[in-house]
Amino acid sequence: MSKADTTDAATDSGVIQSVSGPVVTARDLDARMNDVVYVGDEGLMGEVIEIEGDLTTVQVYEETSGVGPGEPVENTGEPLSVDLGPGMLDAIYDGVQRPLDVLEGKMGSPYLDRGVDAPGIDLEEEWEFEPEVAEGDVVEPGDVVGVVEETVTIDHKVMVPPDYEGGEVVAVESGSFDVTETVVELDNGEEVSMHQEWPVREARPANDKKTPRTPLVSGQRILDGLFPIAKGGTAAIPGPFGSGKTVTQHQLAKYADADIIVYVGCGERGNEMTEVIEDFPELEDPANGNPLMARTSLIANTSNMPVAARESCIYTGITIAEYYRDMGYDVALMADSTSRWAEAMREISSRLEEMPGEEGYPAYLAARLAQFYERAGYFENINGTEGSVSAIGAVSPPGGDFSEPVTQNTLRIVKTFWALDADLAERRHFPSINWNESYSLYKDQLDPWFEDEVADDWAERRQWAVDVLDEETELQEIVQLVGKDALPDDQQLTLEVARYLREAYLQQNAFHPVDTFCPPEKTYLMLTTIQTFNDEAFDALDAGVPIEEIIDIESAPRINRIGVQEDYEEYVEDLKAEITEELRSLY
Amino acid sequence: MKEYQTITEISGPLVYAEVDEAIGYDEIVEIETAQGETLRGQVLESSEDVVAIQVFEGTSGIDRDASVRFLGETMKMPVTEDLLGRVLDGSGRPIDDGPEIVPEERQDIVGAAINPYSREYPEEFIETGVSAIDGMNTLVRGQKLPIFSSSGQPHSELAMQIARQASVPEEEEGGDDEEGSEFAVIFGAMGITQEEANEFMEDFERTGALERSVVFMNLADDPAVERTVTPRMVLTTAEYLAFEKDYHVLVILTDMTNYCEALREIGAAREEVPGRRGYPGYMYTDLAQLYERAGRIKGRDGSVTQIPILTMPGDDDTHPIPDLTGYITEGQIYVDPDLNSQGLQPPINVLPSLSRLMDDGIGEGLTREDHADVKDQMFAAYAEGEDLRDLVNIVGREALSELDNKYLDFADAFESEFIDQGFEQNRDIEETLSIGWDLLSMLPKDALNRIDEEFIEEYYREDDSEREVVEAAD
């Protein structure tokens, strides 16, 4: 059930039989699987996860210390749901969609107390509803009946809930209303308000899933340039601690060209969420200059918050994402980290004494991961619009070992793999995405977009870069044995070109005000500059210029500064000319 | 309060007793043995007729006839500012000869999670006086930055150096608005030896730091299970001093490895399905509930900064204890046995070390405008030099280019000049950065591709003689 239901709709109540951490069993409770229940004298929120004979097992979304047998358990009779409606953007929620700012006020404390509830959207705030239907129109489930300006960036489409029947509009309102008030009435008696609810564990319906053909442009060179993800695509970022998962996710949340960002901090650091809350209102949306928070919804279940709510926060996030998708928006969801979600599943499963699978994870781990990523995609919505949910999950493998179950099961599903590398991170090569191991299966289907929008030799240039980097990897093995000077001149030159690829093109400083965001045009121009150096340098070498002289030219090191240039077009043009001139002057 | 003589099973640190009333999860229990000894414990699992109790002092001496009392409340720490200057045992009872402690409040030791919305992002530079930290892995107020070490390494010396030297630069100069926010150290020992504990105590006494410290001692021969409450006592005290009494609290917890071993022991006694390498599957969550108690809170003047120390079994950072810690803390400082055997003090390996909060804590107005660039370049140059060391062993210096040779020299000088400052030297950030530029000036300007050209103009030492001083010094 959603917390907007103020009624005490308990259909039954039972008695606590035992308590073990977040898992409570109750006797005499008439409940269905996944019903939301309130546990104990303090009414802690929980969800039914197992029913056996007279015993019902509940996972509790709050701390259970002090709760004991004999205390009551009340069933609401409804599954765990989210409140959907205007007010979800520029908001920060916990794992069961309680707004953290509201909780702070209600609890009167910076600490999260127990047994305090709040609806996911403000039930009293009034919104200016502009109808888009008139009396006599026939509407179907999913159809847009009006809009509300939710933030400066986003128009919130008010839709007929998917589980309605639809019919002829018999009354339409216009003006200021709160989300509980009816704004459109249908002939069959159905009333549409700006608020709907949806059970989080169920995907919202859509007509069709299509092949994604547009990139989710990230402004990160190595991603857009070598391993692009599509709008509606899936990606995994596995890596040991400190390798750059969170920074990469934050960069995507800041710069990806999605309409809506849903950022799920799942079992990670409190300060990382605080950073987003503090930074995003100040940062500009690259698409329109508005504050970034105007397109962002945050869900925070940090590592010290209750484990059961960590299990649910992923579902809360994806359901909110789907709802904006239904409006025709491109939504990008980041989950940092899906491993914490899997571990929460494992912890609950072990308290249930279920048969453990690999590494103690429950046997349904793979299925749950697949179900989650399946909810991403490029969709034709039930109202005929097109919208997408891109899902990007960080993975935190124990000991940085990718052979563990969460990484492996994730890689079986996702189509983009950004492999983070501790060695690169140690030498502060950021983003430390390993270019040999990473891949994108969307590359080919996205090339036409890049060729139309950026440059028609986009794919060719990329292939050149990949080839040079591959060759470097091979040559490095030899260098490790005999030193660089023992290589023939042309191979030494290749190493030099590859060095520029690594230092200028693949590295990108997320903390530099300019370098942090690199539009695809700049990514492309940087690559062409390196290629100019390559071509001119090989010509010089062929003309007999000694390798040392070529490598030592004065202009080449400026390639490494393209990233930090705001007026990069002019800079690149000059630089290419200088490199050419300097090299040609050598012979 | 009812008393039971209903113990049905004793197993490792656990006692099972039958009850006929509702007992709350996590509730505190007193067990009185036939010898009249009173032991304390906590309810780990509660069902209608039987409860599982974890006994802090261990179960020896308990038999079926021991009586069990449930206190009806969860574990509390009595807190007051008067705790400063006191030495307590691992359960928070005074073990010095001081006066009785009159608590101002009794606070639940299982701290509730800080609402992420109520946090304030930490970005105030703490000058530790240690170049490897200040220059390369800067610590800020409210950060949790562990020391990853292994047995026999001088991690305690490093921690003491930090505790002694830590200061916040502007405060010394102006001290204006921060008035009243004093500095306090809380030291939590878990299973360390008497000798190690003495080192800390002597250092505290020598420098007069004890007055502004609270010491919690659970030593190697103290009950292992008690170790699971010690850090909670420590952090409850820290939060009280920071967020109610405006102190800037530095918490040193040593050794987290012993804490984790205690968790494992309890898990095994409960016959739980073990996680990786026998540690409980919930160890991540458990550790997070400690480490996440560092931070700053909006509208409060104080802060809790944590420096947990852990000795990595087998010096292996993929072991669950450092691994899970690194996934939670805001970076880590590596103490390196190789550097230690080369005599470097402190033997910090900066490459795998990291401070995640550094980026917002440094730069113009905080440390210095060129700090970020200098740090990036030094990391890159040192990593390059480190790589070349392997190669030079095979092919010799002559086979390397001039530039490569400079990187090798840089790496050597970086260790001898920058890192090896001794445990007693206190360097301010200007000095640290200045040594940084001495070293970077060993490399040609062109190679400094991570540094803004403007800063190269300003700080690069063209003067050769100055460079030679550095080279000659190593």
Ligand SMILES: Nc1ncnc2c1ncn2[C@@H]1O[C@H](COP(=O)(O)OP(=O)(O)O)[C@@H](O)[C@H]1O
């Ligand atoms: N693109 C980047 N640019 C600059 N620094 C980065 C970048 N990515 C990561 N870092 C550095 O690495 C540190 C760890 O990154 P983070 O994303 O927090 O790692 P993880 O989430 O994998 O533990 C950051 O604090 C930052 O200093």
Ligand SMILES: [Mg+2]
């Ligand atoms: Mg992270």
